[in-house]
Amino acid sequence: MITRINSSQRMSQAVKHNGIVYLAGQVGTAGDSVAQQTRQCLQKVENLLSDAGSSKSQILQAIIWLDDMADFNEMNQVWDSWMTQANAPARATGEARLANPDLKVEIIVTAACAQ
Amino acid sequence: MITRINSSQRMSQAVKHNGIVYLAGQVGTAGDSVAQQTRQCLQKVENLLSDAGSSKSQILQAIIWLDDMADFNEMNQVWDSWMTQANAPARATGEARLANPDLKVEIIVTAACAQ
């Protein structure tokens, strides 16, 4: 069974299947700082994981896209204060322009969840 | 058990394992318009999903790479006419140069399938 959360014609913000939840790429508020946008992304991730019966302690993989790799340290400061070693997922970070030039970071999460 | 579909030395176009099918990044015909290439990608996705015992109603996640984010709306018009709210996957779109400079869009799909 596939369960979709917050769906539009284009995409669902989360899709659950067989104990895994796949989140749409989450972004913050265009124009805010990298740190602010990272915090907003991670809050949205937490909210969607909660809606899916999961939590940030169950993230399996995170793919991070930065508009500018020069923002790597600023993003990581927020990430590192949010994550703990006991819960740390597999992660990869690459540079990619995002849908809006004022978006600085997008985070794509896959997590374990209740069946 | 792992089942591979359309394999070469380099990659398989689809790999099935435990009720999930992972598709290779699908591209259209180099030099065609963004809309045309998007339609070609999505047709290839449908064909591979069919080969794997899946369908576009079972897509869990789609990662879209655009050569130029200025093509976002043109790609979305094709996507939106192809997708329905009831089936919409988690999705993320970033800008990335592709293997050939005349390729405008690449779509990477993960879907549920028959075991």
Next chain:
Amino acid sequence: MITRINSSQRMSQAVKHNGIVYLAGQVGTAGDSVAQQTRQCLQKVENLLSDAGSSKSQILQAIIWLDDMADFNEMNQVWDSWMTQANAPARATGEARLANPDLKVEIIVTAACAQ
């Protein structure tokens, strides 16, 4: 149950859950050639898969980021000599700047593994 391998505050190099292992993006030695970095990435992938009770014959999906798509052929020569048609995963390659400007290639692997 989630099992994490080589974890730091920021990320784990591998995360196992329900017969799947998700690897962090693997990179080689900054400043080495594309061929050398690709070999180093693939050796790290093999080592992590071994640690997770998996192997390169069980890779389901590989996402490859190249700093410069002009290096596509050089990367592929190493990849093709490492992979076999019987084991070939779904694969996608896009261009993305990486965390360090002297890193030329990053490989993100998902594989089947012992439960």
